[in-house]
Amino acid sequence: MHFINRSIKNIKVPIIFSAIILALVLYALRGFTADLAESTNHAVFGPGDNKEGYESADYQTNSLDLQQRIGKEARLIDFVSSPPLGLPPVPVPADNPVTTKKIQLGRKLFFDRRLSINDTFSCAICHIPEQGFANNEIKTAVGVEGRTVKRNTPTVFNSAYLEKIFHDGRESTLEQQVWSPLLARNEMANPSIGYVINKIMAIREYDNLFEGAFEGRGPTMETIGMALASYQRTLNAANSPFDLWYYGKDEDAVSEQVKRGFKVFAGKGSCSVCHQIQEGFALFSDDQLHNTGVGFEDSMGVEPETTRVQLAPGVYTELDTSVIKSVSRPRENDLGLYEVTEDPNDRWKYRTPSLRNVALTAPYMHNGSLLTLRDVIEFYNQGGIPNELLSPLIRPLNLTDTEIDDLAAFLKSLTGGNVSILVEDAFAAPIGDISADDPNWAHENKLEF
Numbered sequence: 001m002h003f004i005n006r007s008i009k010n011i012k013v014p015i016i017f018s019a020i021i022l023a024l025v026l027y028a029l030r031g032f033t034a035d036l037a038e039s040t041n042h043a044v045f046g047p048g049d050n051k052e053g054y055e056s057a058d059y060q061t062n063s064l065d066l067q068q069r070i071g072k073e074a075r076l077i078d079f080v081s082s083p084p085l086g087l088p089p090v091p092v093p094a095d096n097p098v099t100t101k102k103i104q105l106g107r108k109l110f111f112d113r114r115l116s117i118n119d120t121f122s123c124a125i126c127h128i129p130e131q132g133f134a135n136n137e138i139k140t141a142v143g144v145e146g147r148t149v150k151r152n153t154p155t156v157f158n159s160a161y162l163e164k165i166f167h168d169g170r171e172s173t174l175e176q177q178v179w180s181p182l183l184a185r186n187e188m189a190n191p192s193i194g195y196v197i198n199k200i201m202a203i204r205e206y207d208n209l210f211e212g213a214f215e216g217r218g219p220t221m222e223t224i225g226m227a228l229a230s231y232q233r234t235l236n237a238a239n240s241p242f243d244l245w246y247y248g249k250d251e252d253a254v255s256e257q258v259k260r261g262f263k264v265f266a267g268k269g270s271c272s273v274c275h276q277i278q279e280g281f282a283l284f285s286d287d288q289l290h291n292t293g294v295g296f297e298d299s300m301g302v303e304p305e306t307t308r309v310q311l312a313p314g315v316y317t318e319l320d321t322s323v324i325k326s327v328s329r330p331r332e333n334d335l336g337l338y339e340v341t342e343d344p345n346d347r348w349k350y351r352t353p354s355l356r357n358v359a360l361t362a363p364y365m366h367n368g369s370l371l372t373l374r375d376v377i378e379f380y381n382q383g384g385i386p387n388e389l390l391s392p393l394i395r396p397l398n399l400t401d402t403e404i405d406d407l408a409a410f411l412k413s414l415t416g417g418n419v420s421i422l423v424e425d426a427f428a429a430p431i432g433d434i435s436a437d438d439p440n441w442a443h444e445n446k447l448e449f
């Protein structure tokens with residue numbers, strides 16, 4: 001008896017210890033695989049690392065082997081020349097007309113992990129096609145070597161229409177935007193622009209691809225941006241049930257609940273003041289930045305004494321927040337538009353995101369702090385988070401439970417009918433990976449300095 005007791009104790013200690021370590025790691029990644037039932041994209045196309053039901057002990061993974069993902073190439077250029085119902089004409093810069101060669105090159109780059117310092121990170125590692133080209137599994141992004149990024153990964157669906165790019169609107173063209181993640185130390189971590197260009201030039205697979213797409217010009221700062229922008233400009237997802245009903249005049253395209261939800265959206269909820277719907281099309285954004293209080297709460301908020309951490313399906317533990325903080329890097333503050341303008345009145349202002357495909361892109365807000373669409377609606381219903389700079393447009397709404405449900409149903413009707421075509425096309429994209437003749441730090445033919 002004595003003997004058994006002791007051996008149980010001996011086993012228990014390492015188990016508890018490992019559980020705590022695991023919990024800390026999970027917290028550091030902030031990968032609380034929260035209740036994502038609302039964001040279930042599984043129903044739309046099947047494959048993907050969907051963790052619906054992860055909170056229950058009998059959870060079974062839905063992830064598919066890479067080999068089981070069936071890719072199907074699409075004529076992406078069609079989504080630029082005739083965007084799906086509900087979207088306006090796609091703005092294309094005069095100096096970068098979209099061509100099939102550029103799209104194909106951009107797509108190859110988007111999925112190429114060699115575009116990061118240690119060949120681990122492509123754009124698609126964060127902008128995951130089957131997760132709405134966002135990331136459902138972590139609140140804020142994680143870059144190379146586990147380095148934390150302070151913001152949530154937004155979708156790149158419909159990024160062709162963005163006039164203010166990033167949560168704080170600091171970029172204005174897709175062509176230029178790509179250099180932020182390519183160079184950020186906590187994203188793809190390339191040490192310089194020239195490094196990226198030289199690396200692409202040294203990969204034989206890219207021989208003549210730039211020259212063919214850009215009238216003889218090889219990889220440059222400009223052409224890399226132009227190619228990636230051309231691919232992203234095709235990822236236009238609309239023709240949703242809402243579009244079929246509202247613009248297509250098909251009364252049966254949505255349920256009565258969705259129609260009621262639309263009334264709340266455009267009426268009592270006054271959501272459409274910021275998430276605008278135009279005549280003939282809807283981008284669901286005013287392209288402005290507002291203070292809803294999310295950012296204020298994040299940078300000023302009091303932390304809970306304990307934090308609930310999920311260790312495995314159905315297994316939770318409460319950890320002292322102070323313990324977690326003692327082993328975590330201090331979180332970087334986020335002041336929103338202030339970081340761009342340095343105007344104190346711009347603190348905690350973030351760009352109004354489009355709501356198209358929002359059911360696919362949980363968790364929500366610039367910091368991923370709201371896990372479900374219902375959480376978001378309840379946040380607005382209570383009047384956001386009061387602070388001295390709160391937008392005057394955010395106020396308590398007094399929505400009833402039914403109105404909240406209706407509004408959520410409406411938001412779910414915004415998932416594009418062509419999403420699965422774009423995702424299947426992404427699955428067909430070549431995944432750029434290191435091979436024996438690549439300029440990789442781990443190989444003998446690495447770039448010389």
Ligand code: HEC
Nearest residue numbers: 122123126141142143151152153154159165166167181187
């Ligand atoms: C480490 C994860 C990560 C990687 C890798 C990454 N992104 Fe992002 N992406 C983000 C995050 C986080 C944001 C929001 C950043 C912000 O607002 O400050 C973002 C924002 C964007 C946006 C703006 C969307 C919007 O709504 O404003 C686009 C477009 C984009 N990324 C494209 C790309 C491309 C192209 C690449 C590859 C060259 C890439 N991303 C690589 C995480 C990533």
Ligand code: HEC
Nearest residue numbers: 269271274290294350351352353364365366376380391393
């Ligand atoms: C004052 C303008 C404004 C109003 C009114 C407004 N929103 Fe927003 N909405 C925003 C901004 C700004 C954000 C981004 C906040 C952030 O990132 O911290 C946002 C984010 C969201 C998101 C998260 C999207 C994502 O991809 O993360 C949803 C969903 C949303 N709003 C729905 C609604 C609904 C429903 C209403 C009406 C009840 C509403 N909004 C009213 C400006 C507004």
